[in-house]
Amino acid sequence: MAVARGRPSTTAKFGLKFAPHEGSFASRGGLFEQIAYAADQGFTAWEDNEARARPVAQQEQLARTLAQRGMTMGVFVASMPQWSKSRPILGSTDGAEREAFLTDVRGSIEVAKRLNATRMTVVTGFLDPKVPHDIQTARVIDVMRRAGDIVAPHGIAMVMEPLNTRTNHPGVYMQSISQGYAVARGVNSPAVKVLADLYHEQIQSGNLIPTLDTCWDEIGYIQFGDNPGRNEPGTGEINYGPIVRHLKAKRYTGVIGMEHGNATSGRAGEDRLVAAYRMIDSADGAA
Structure with a gap:
């Protein structure tokens, strides 16, 4: 496949590292055409939850393409639950699922290196109704400590993603x-941090800016998505302008994953997506 090479763009780059994903600009072609288009719009990062499942050659091509366009790789998913089976249960009495989780983590290290990724997403599974919650927490901490020991020497951090139970994922831990x-x-490891997905947090708890402040030292990655609908900023109730101003004030330099769909399909929806991020990235931050 011919891949668009790095070339100068007259479009101003975004102030923050907003990261589209495959599907954000679907009308522009396949994965690599979408990356080229995103770069031309001023985006400086990319997110790919599906990267671990891609062939090695495509992972390598993805890393080369991002480097050519001066883009940072965001997260990919290192370990994801089986939603239909409500597994794994990392806090259960049976430790087999914790061992399987650690196998996933080990297998993701080479993927991260191939992608030049420093963050990878893990989901801590489901609750066990037969085990006291505090016991499950202790077991999750234990397995995450073991995972951190595996990952830390490679300069990678796992980011644990909290998920809402009211709309999307009932029963998660x-x-x-x-x-x-x-x-x-x-x-207590630099290799184990939290993924702050503000769509999920708004549904579950709200109070977004104070929560970011309180938990800041353990937040390793951020994702945006409006609620309801899980589409681009400005389509729901979250006032993303002040959140962006707050992140700039805190000098956040990490990637912000655009973990959402487009409210409108086709090129009109893609133009609206870019405009929404231009609006919140602007100096006045108006939503």
Whole structure:
């Protein structure tokens, strides 16, 4: 496949590292055409949850393409639950699923290196109704500490993603950023941090800016998505302008994953997506 090479763009780069993903600009072609288009719009990062499942050659091509366009690789998923089976249960009495989780983590290290990724997403699974919650927390901390010991020597951090239970993922163990903070503090490793997905947090807890502040030391990655609908900023109730101003004030230099769909399909929706991010990235931050 011919891949668009790096070339200068007259479009101003975004102030923050907003990261589209495959599908954000679907009308522009396949994965690599979408990356080229995103770069031409001023985006300086890319996110690819599916990267681990891609062939090695495509992973390598992805890394080359991002480097050519001066873009940072965001997260990919290192370990994801089997949603239909409500597994794994990392806090269960049976340790087999914890061992399988660690196998996933080990297998993701080479993927991260191939992609030049320093962050990879893990989901801490589901609750066991037969085991006291505090016992499950202790077991999750234990397995995440073991995972951190595996990952830390490679300069990579796992980011644990809390998920909402009210709209999307009933029964999951980690349900808020503050809960992720407690686990990360228990693990006490630079290789285990929290993914602050503000779509999930708004549904589950709200209070977004104070939560970011309180948990800041353990937040290793951020994702945006409006609620309801999980589409681009400005389509729901979250006032993303002040959140962006707050992140700039804190001198956040990490990637912000655009973990959402487009409210409108086709090229009109893609133009609206870019405009929404231009609006919140602007100096006045108006949403």
